Amino acid sequence: MNHKYFNFLAAILLLYAVACSSGPTKTTEAEETTKPYTEKYRPQFHFSPDSAWMNDPNGMVYYEGEYHLFYQYYPDSTVWGPMHWGHAISTDLVHWQHMPIALYPDSLGYIFSGSAVVDWNNTSGFGSAENPPLIAIFTYHNPEIAKAGGVDVESQAIAYSLDKGRSWTKYEGNPVIPNDGNRDFRDPNVIWNEEIQKWNLVLSAHDHVQIYTSDDLKNWKHESDFGIDAGTHDGVWECPDLFPLQVEGTDETKWVLIVNINPGGPNGGSGTQYFLGDFDGHEFSADSKDTNWVDWGRDNYAGVTWSDVPKEDGRRIFLGWMSNWAYAQLVPTEKWRSAMTLPRTLSLIKKKEQYVLKSSPVKEAELITANSATVNSDEALKISGVKELDIEGLTLNQSRLSLEFEMGETLPESFGILLENELGENVTLSYSASAEQFQFDRTQSGDMSFSDQFSGISVAPYKIGSTVKLEIFVDAASAEIFVDGGDLVMTEIFFNSQPFSKLKVFAEGQSLTLVNAKCTGINSIW
Numbered sequence: 001m002n003h004k005y006f007n008f009l010a011a012i013l014l015l016y017a018v019a020c021s022s023g024p025t026k027t028t029e030a031e032e033t034t035k036p037y038t039e040k041y042r043p044q045f046h047f048s049p050d051s052a053w054m055n056d057p058n059g060m061v062y063y064e065g066e067y068h069l070f071y072q073y074y075p076d077s078t079v080w081g082p083m084h085w086g087h088a089i090s091t092d093l094v095h096w097q098h099m100p101i102a103l104y105p106d107s108l109g110y111i112f113s114g115s116a117v118v119d120w121n122n123t124s125g126f127g128s129a130e131n132p133p134l135i136a137i138f139t140y141h142n143p144e145i146a147k148a149g150g151v152d153v154e155s156q157a158i159a160y161s162l163d164k165g166r167s168w169t170k171y172e173g174n175p176v177i178p179n180d181g182n183r184d185f186r187d188p189n190v191i192w193n194e195e196i197q198k199w200n201l202v203l204s205a206h207d208h209v210q211i212y213t214s215d216d217l218k219n220w221k222h223e224s225d226f227g228i229d230a231g232t233h234d235g236v237w238e239c240p241d242l243f244p245l246q247v248e249g250t251d252e253t254k255w256v257l258i259v260n261i262n263p264g265g266p267n268g269g270s271g272t273q274y275f276l277g278d279f280d281g282h283e284f285s286a287d288s289k290d291t292n293w294v295d296w297g298r299d300n301y302a303g304v305t306w307s308d309v310p311k312e313d314g315r316r317i318f319l320g321w322m323s324n325w326a327y328a329q330l331v332p333t334e335k336w337r338s339a340m341t342l343p344r345t346l347s348l349i350k351k352k353e354q355y356v357l358k359s360s361p362v363k364e365a366e367l368i369t370a371n372s373a374t375v376n377s378d379e380a381l382k383i384s385g386v387k388e389l390d391i392e393g394l395t396l397n398q399s400r401l402s403l404e405f406e407m408g409e410t411l412p413e414s415f416g417i418l419l420e421n422e423l424g425e426n427v428t429l430s431y432s433a434s435a436e437q438f439q440f441d442r443t444q445s446g447d448m449s450f451s452d453q454f455s456g457i458s459v460a461p462y463k464i465g466s467t468v469k470l471e472i473f474v475d476a477a478s479a480e481i482f483v484d485g486g487d488l489v490m491t492e493i494f495f496n497s498q499p500f501s502k503l504k505v506f507a508e509g510q511s512l513t514l515v516n517a518k519c520t521g522i523n524s525i526w
């Protein structure tokens, strides 16, 4: 028999057999591999673009039941290029719907980072009181001027939407803030300031931020500068955000100024610092000029917060880009590059006379939790040395781990947890009592060959109490670690070649007690 004919017949028979045996809901293998969001390293419950390059979150605004997420996007490649604003919408902060590109580069330049607001009183005149416009405020980055070595490369511009963010019209009077002689002059972030009944804008200008006011979002007055003598200056200041936050359990309000910096982060490369202080609508004065970090991990950058979250809700919700410019363009994903963090609720607490900005995953994260394994429900577990926990077959690579440790009389020299696969690749989170710090070790995490800046151990200073709670979200190629409800946060990515299947806890030097351990599976949002 002709071989070709035989192969063809065999294939038909095989397809028929598969179709009959697998029932109506199963897909064939061919379909399975082309199914989106199943690629190697693809996050299952974090936002990532369908394809191509993404960096900073932009224009985050809530309007009429929808959370908008725009983002720095280059649709033609998996590395950075002429920037667009990609767009996605969510009604619950966890499930995202991809939307068409919102803003394309034009003769004034690429569309760099920025923010968006609802112009409720139609101060800009682009809409009406009945249909207030959404206003996007972004940076134009002119590549021609950059190439020619000019300084006036960056300026601020606006665009408006009258159809709930579906289509955007750029203002013909752009730029609304022309370049002022700073080569780095970008990432405008706008809020409505109730107290002075004006708009405030904060942007970054290389080594400081500038603060502006406006009545109509088109005409801006430069009010003041902050930062030349404050914070860290090992890199360029980028993507600021300025907003008030009530101190938990009090009537006191502090202003939070977030300033991203690259390089110069706490563990190398990109990082997000913040300052707390007072703001009268014109000038920001910091309580302390020292740097605080929003996140001590290496992979949370360019994070800013949503505007116009309803007062009844009252949350300040933060989202960051889960990567680091030190290696972002080299990470081993093929179809797309990078993801966002989980949205996080920011809160301010006073701890031993010190204010601390906490972040914790938004409560909507509960919506996607699946089955869970309570590792030890009745009995507390004494840990001395290394112990593997029984996670009852749950997929660690897509999970939420909640662990509570109780210290004995003396602290162990070190304790922590380890996620490991069959190949021995692992990531470890440990606490060192002598160094008083948490450490995240990804030196044996899998593929690290793409950059010599990737491997390493991140450290985060922290004083623990008699108990420690760890909440860890693991999603394919990332871990978001929240210590004691978000007093300390670390976000790190990694590229293990097989999923993690073992969860181990350890205590060295002294024993401790694991009083609670729960491992919860998380459903895919796609």
Ligand code: FRU
Pocket (backbone or CB within 6 Å): 055, 056, 072, 083, 112, 113, 139, 186, 187, 238, 239, 302
């Ligand atoms: C931060 C950043 C911003 C800039 C954008 C360009 O990651 O460098 O300062 O607007 O990315 O894509």
